[in-house]
Amino acid sequence: MTEAAPDGQYDAWLDAIEAGEGYYLECANGHGWLPPRRICPECRSRDLGEERLPDSGKVTTHTTITVPTPQFEDDAPYVTAVADFGSVSITGMVRGIDPEDVEIGTVVGVEVGERVTTGDRAVVFRPR
């Protein structure tokens, strides 16, 4: 069986988070994005540089998913949330906290975990 090719800058970004060197891309006007980006869709700046991802972000919205796709069957129920890290927001699975206790404003750090169902890498948030 042929092994699937990595997803370029996305997998490199996960590698960086795993190594404790998480980053995001920022244009000259302070718009933040996740890779790959060649242009800022907000201001069309092509001058995007890597900035260090802050150690923690705040949950801006969240849901506890009880009806998953097959790729997350054994993960459910799980919490998916969007967290605000300043110039950039990230979507991840929240672990290390009872789903009932996740709130808008919960402070989280970002790491790379594994999906229970498939063993694939996943962006994981943990309360800080």
Next chain:
Amino acid sequence: MSNPRVAGAGVTKFGKHPERTGRDLFAQAGLEALDQSGVDSDDVDALFYGNFMGELAEHQGHQGPLMAEAIGLDVPATRFEAACASAGAAIRAAVKDIRNGEADVIVVGGAERMTNIGTAAATDALAIAADDLYEVRAGMTFPGAYALMARSYFEAYGGSREDLAHIAVKNHEHALVNEHAQIQKEISVQDALEAPTIASPLGLYDSCPITDGAAAAVLTSEAYAEEHGLEAPVAVTGTGQGGDNLALQDRAHFAQTPAADAAAEEAYADAGIGPADVDVAEVHDCFTIAEVLAIESLGFYERGEGISAATDGETTRHGVMPVNLSGGLKAKGHPVGATGVAQLATIAWVLDGSHPRADAVEDGRIGVCHNAGGTVASTTVHVLEVAE
């Protein structure tokens, strides 16, 4: 500039038809539309066809020619894909071509076969309308995405699950007389609140069902309709489309849908009307919260006020601004690629008086269709008016 007329429309019974192929579903709707229109098939210039998940559900790409053939047409046929707004995008392209004089008759339509692969695989297929790398791999599902938007809405503006339940109750009640509807069952607010959660804060009754079905309509130029003495009293007078970042995380807020704002603004300007002129609307309520976001983007309500519209009875068939007289996606069903044209058919039938809920707006002259893709990263809005 002359506005295209809706010369005929056809819609299959929406529901669970796992054994029916997409081509058979579309053939039924398309032939019904052609028959109803009185248009000679030789006069059709093109087929614009919406479909979202045909590769996953039927292992079938390149559906344009297949569907033209299924309704006996030998014409250029193109498939449009904009997730749940695929058919809306097909309508828009047809409206432009007819207005430009490039075509006199275009069949628009869409079909989706979904239940044959089961709920889990269909949930998986629907999820690919989101950003695969940054959303789907973080566990995002289609209901999950709207749950994130609903929670943001509650946080920003207030409202409750009970308000959402009133939307479900309303749309179920509207569908009771719609023979095309997947679900013809009255429910109570209590039923909705007690239903199992699928993605908090959304429950089973906040969600549209998984649906097989097809819809088609025949659009003609005004001149063609007149020359051929067609009975086509309803015209498409405005078209608009908006876009947004694909991933929710990249948007400024999750409780507003700027793509729909833009589509509505463009469609209203195109038709020379404003939201206050609209008598009736079919909006994209794939989830109850989506109806709230839609009626705010369409300008019927200020931000934060759409949530109580159903609770207050304003968007019911007895209210001042009836929304989703068909039952909406919620009760009528949501065969993704067909939905936009099914909405157009509903509004055309309401305005010409042939829809079973047309009595809700007896003197209605202007209706609007709002068709949204994914988490509203694509939206089309069309204005329909009684032209004669």
